Amino acid sequence: MSQLHEPPRRQFFPFGNPFRMRSPKGSNLPSKLVDILNAFERSLAERLQKLHPSGEDDVLSLSWMILAMELLCETHSDVKNLIKELDLPVPDWNEKLIDVYLDISVKLLDVCNALSSELSHLNQSNLMLRCVIHNLDSADSERLARARTSLKEWRQNITTTSSRIKSCCVILDSLVESLDLPKIKNSAKGKVLMQALYGVKVQTVFVCSVFASAFLSSPKLFDLDIANTYLWGQTFSSLQNDVNSEIRSIYARGKFTPLKELEAIDQCVGKLQQMIPEKPEVEEAQLLKNSISELGGKTEKLSKDLHSLTKEVDNFFQIVLAGRDALLSNLRGC
Template identity: 45%
Template sequence: MEETEYISARSSTNMSRPHDGQRTFFPFGNPFCIILPKGSYLSLKFRELQFSFEKNLADKLKKLKPKDNADVLTLSWMRLAIEFLSEAYNSLKTLINELQLPVSDWDEKWIDIYLDSSVKLLDICIALSSELSRLNQGQILLQYVVHLMDISTSHPSPEQLKKSHLHLHEWIEHINSKSFKLESCPVIESLRGTLGLPKVKSSKGTVLMRALYGVKVMTVFICGVFSVMLSGCSKPLIDLHISSEDFFWFEAFCDLQAAVNEEIRRQFDSGKVVIFKEIAAVEACATGLCNLTISGSCEKEPMQDSIGINHEEEMIAPRKSTDLERQMLQEYAINLVNGANSLGHELDSVSKQVNDFFEIVLMGRDALLCNLRISAAPSLGFADTRMLRVTMNRSPSKQAI
């Protein structure tokens, strides 16, 4: 602006000179108005915000892709993936603030997209938390077996071995029972159906819609993978096709999706049930220990005659364990302790990440609803404002909780 004023001043000075006549300084107009049209600075700022946001997504997606594809079948990768989603939604919140786009300027369609997506995410978080809680409940059985198999003082008695066998068998059945809710998971499919990049005229709106689309794509993909892992069913596994290739995160996302889906499909094609590595390690140990405990505690029930009297002399004494069996029992017991502790730690970490993600989504949704109330209140009467408050409080997010 100062430069334009300076040019105008020089033009006025030159025009006052007799030998210049009425000729302007730039006979074809000010070239700065052509190079830098009105409002171009804001457009450049929006492009920079858009580039920064999408590059941040791309960089984090690259870190999320494991060196070994098999590592995606772990609770530790699941924890990193949910942490990625939390960071993405926090970045989205920051972007909205940097755009200086008040809710009063939001198109009604944008608000519907945000609110609809957020309530679906809350439902997905609840389903994931429920399944993780169910898996965590099995830790009680494992900890009791660890207590029974404490070999630091003495060798477990036949009774302890028998109880250990029963509880290990119960844990194996518990861990292999799958969630039918996650297997069908209509919420994820419904969220996938909302994927789309609406055409927006304003620069701010375009940046916002691209950002919302990118975050939603990541969310649908990652939640779909979790549903497969926790349900043991390939039905929720989907290949997302991005609407455009001009997103900066396009290549990184396609690489990650191809690697993850390829590994999961390879597991299913081999006849294996997809399961987290941490759980599979404990299950292998539990199965081996289960076989050893039944061999070390086998005894026949006392025989009864025709009138139901026990004959104690016919009871077969428990078979004594060999040194090799005792050594194997000790190794399995130690591995069970280490595996159970590691599994419990990972389940707690993932559960915490899911809860944190739930809170981020919920706070973002509540903030939008609060801003809607504030922006709508001045133009409404007292009765209308009160009605709006009641309507907002009946939002699906409250029902989801």
């Protein structure tokens, strides 16, 4: 794989975070609202801390991605609970709040569809490998030859970037550009909700950008400048720095794929390709047993991990959709 050249990093909010003066300490919010907001932000900080990689092998692995999506679902569920705690009926929502919530939700649904599409592509590619393994298990020279061709096709298929994941990147750009949420006047509860939505948006952009980076031929990362006045700000900045640095390092090394599990499978595939001659003989099938077994184990694990990750993405989609549907239903009843 040729050396990839990443475009210059974009530093958002170059003149400081527009939310720096919105922390509870300086907002003169009632103590009850401060407690609600602080509880939400502490939970967010704890989730971000759980995502901090213990080593370089944690980044861009399916296990990390599964955990990241689980925690993102928890945060979005927390927002629903926060709205209930605020006792802020939809008829009392400022129009800006409604527009922001609806805009974010529809974009997140589109992101989910893009990620689901890419996971489906990976599942199909994995199914192709399992068929290859079946052919390799056969002591038949023709099937061995077909398997050799299929291994080459797998490598070509797995590196194909879909248009949907590219559209996901455009959506992420728009979410980052709109991080500067509108100010809410004359509504202390509205201010709390808006600040909570800011935290949700930051976590969502970060997680989804890592996902996009796993499926692209170049990293899709943001360097968000987050104020330490947020209870989760310092934790997020540390997490973002470590994860982004490792992803950029992975791409700089020019690996076949940045996703750890796929990289491991590709190494097995490459080994098998070298072992199978263009015109294989039946006897050569016996020499492949160990490599076939290794590839089979890795594809089986990949299948289970992809299933778990797909389930979490679907769960995220349902959480976002349920919140959006509830808001629209309440608006129709106003």
